[in-house]
Amino acid sequence: MGGGRRTVTDPQTVTIVAHATPAGRAALALVRLSGPDSAAIAARIFARARGAPLVDGRPMLGTLLDRGGAPIDQAVLTLHRAPHTVTGEDVAEITLHGSPVIVRETLAACVLAGARPAAPGEFTLRALRAGKIDLAQAEAVRDLVEAATVEQARIAARQLGGEVSAAIAPLAEGIFELLADVEAGLDFSDGEEALALAGAEVAGRAERLAAQIDALAGASEPARRVREGARVVLLGPTNSGKSSIFNKLIGYGRVIVTPEPGTTRDLIEEQLVLEGLPIVLVDAAGVGEPGGQAEAEGMRRALAAAESAHLVLEVYDLSRPERPVGPPGAHRLRVGTHADLPPAGPPAQGTVAVSPLTGEGMTALRAVIAEQLHAPGARPLESVALATERHLAAALEARDALVAAAGQARAGEGAELLAIDLRRAVHALREILGEVGPEALLERIFARFCIGK
Ligand SMILES: Nc1nc2c(ncn2[C@@H]2O[C@H](COP(=O)(O)OP(=O)(O)O)[C@@H](O)[C@H]2O)c(=O)[nH]1
Ligand SMILES: [Mg+2]
Structure with missing residues (x-):
């Protein structure tokens, strides 16, 4: 330094x-x-x-x-x-x-x-x-101070204990060894490129390392969910009661609720904690026939939010005849509102019946949401190595560079090109630990600390 x-x-x-x-x-x-x-x-x-x-x-x-x-x-x-x-x-x-x-x-x-x-x-x-x-431990200090739930504190404590470097260092080492072997084939005297190793062997090693990074990313998903919060999106036709559920779950009248269709257009996010799991709850525009440009854009955003959500609450009105179509999915939960009114027909399969107006069914809804979200996290926290978005993004960059290197190797490219990709992969992993990286990165991370830490 x-x-x-x-x-x-x-x-x-x-x-x-x-x-x-x-x-x-x-x-x-x-x-x-x-x-x-x-x-x-x-x-x-x-x-x-x-x-x-x-x-x-x-x-x-x-x-x-x-x-x-x-x-x-x-x-x-x-x-x-x-x-x-x-x-x-x-x-x-x-x-x-x-x-x-x-x-x-x-x-x-x-x-x-x-x-x-x-x-x-x-x-x-x-x-x-x-x-x-290392940098991951420094970030853990901040996360520990900022933890809002015991689960978040546990993850930060494991990160502070050095689990990130323990997982990342051997991967970086593996890529480094591959890089050294590839570079051994570089003949500097006459600028001629030749691979000391067979292209297929280099590709195989790069692909195995990429697969290890993917496995680590997968194993860190429960920790990431606890750290970042699970995203739960309310999706359904306009006036089905999405905003009413949203307000009821977060505990106050955050969004406007009216009998007029198309009241909600922007995505509205609030955080809540359900059984120790931080959740980002997202209210969105109703999906159906758009009444104008703003509504159409609102619908597009609603569908995009549902696409990336950990859980979608498919909201519909039990007192009206329409029912959700299609089979219930793994990351979808059907919520029938207006349970206080006479139903227009039998509920769709798997429906949790609620009335945000009277509060009926809301306790059960909370329990079912928590159960659904905990299911993937119910496997014990395997790894916290890539629990933060920053770590994940850097690891995926390393993975992409390895995949690129493997492609080059299979295409019979010379050592020089391969070395560029492999160096990029090592660099991305070492950035997680703060061993390399721009000063701006450190400044951005440390600017979020409080004085005295
Ligand atoms: N009776 C009754 N009215 C409800 C219920 N849920 C929502 N509403 C009413 O239905 C209308 C539309 O609700 P809103 O939450 O804005 O629906 P959104 O368009 O899906 O966000 C409002 O007038 C709410 O008061 C319910 O369970 N029972
Ligand atoms: Mg609404």
């Missing part, structure tokens, strides 16, 4: 400080310093009883001093020495009483003593730079 990678970071000289606990009043707060001057700065703002010296690695009780050197709190200071710390640098942790005034004063005193306020995620970024964690 070059010197000019990120302007806010200069691990050799700058000591950063931040508040690691939330703003506001609490029993305790934590202020953390990282960098070469951590101990010196801490010594300036922290006095031990009877002038006892500061010792490393042991919590010490003492007096916290403000900018003018006057006591403002009784606090605990712990000094950790590089390199065996979270950031790989000297770290000082000050546990003080959780008063916003004292915290602010302590931060100011640290800055006056030579520290710089940390940028968002800068502690984690320093840990990454020091090789303490």
Whole structure:
């Protein structure tokens, strides 16, 4: 990593400080310093009883001093020495009483003593730079902090434990070996390309690696669903009660409900948690005869959303004669509304009858949705390696590059072309771990951290 990678970071000289606990009043707060001057700065703002010296690695009780050197709190200071710390640098942790005034004063005193306020995620970024964690683990820190359900926290914890690199590293290694074998065939002296290996063997190895990536992507699907949330789309004729179900499931009148057809046109998304599973619920325009351009576009979007959904709720009105046509599908659930009114005929096979108006059947509907979505996730979380969209996208790029390389090899192309594709594949996988990649990527990821992490 070059010197000019990120302007806010200069691990050799700058000591950063931040508040690691939330703003506001609490029993305790934590202020953390990282960098070469951590101990010196801490010594300036922290006095031990009877002038006892500061010792490393042991919590010490003492007096916290403000900018003018006057006591403002009784606090605990712990000094950790590089390199065996979270950031790989000297770290000082000050546990003080959780008063916003004292915290602010302590931060100011640290800055006056030579520290710089940390940028968002800068502690984690320093840990990454020091090789303490890889990028997937850094992201896991953020996910752990942001987890909204226990299941999401479990996935982040596994990612933090290094499961991503454990799964990705051998694949990257396999591609690298193939690349080395291919490049061994490059004759640099006269620029002539010849493959040391048979094209079919190279293609076979590339295809096996591509298949392994696909398998990993499949095995990570349950984790991805828990992390990103399952998409559930309400689909059905206009006025069937889709928006009424939507509002009832999320618990408040988010979308407009009227007796007029064509009220909903845009896709409307809200998040909810059903039995620990985060869900993105999508309300959409009614499908049928469009009344105008906006409705026609709404229908197109509704069908596209249903296409990519984990579960489609096929909504229809039990009090009207129309019934859903076609067989019920694996990712489709029929929901009959207006259960409070006399039915116009027998329900379609597999229907859950509800009335969002009276609330009838809504508890059963929640249970059936959760059951349907949990079914694929019911297999235990096999892998969390490609649980995030970023990891998945990079892995699929590697897969595509391998498939391309295999195609080239079978077509009898020379080593030079194959090497380009194989290098692209290695690069994509190493990007997941942050070993390579543009600075912009790191900045984008770390911009989403909170200060103090
Ligand atoms: N009686 C009764 N009316 C309902 C029920 N569900 C929806 N409605 C009414 O049917 C009309 C259309 O509902 P809406 O949710 O906007 O349907 P959408 O066009 O599919 O989104 C509104 O006037 C709702 O109040 C139900 O279960 N029973
Ligand atoms: Mg609607």
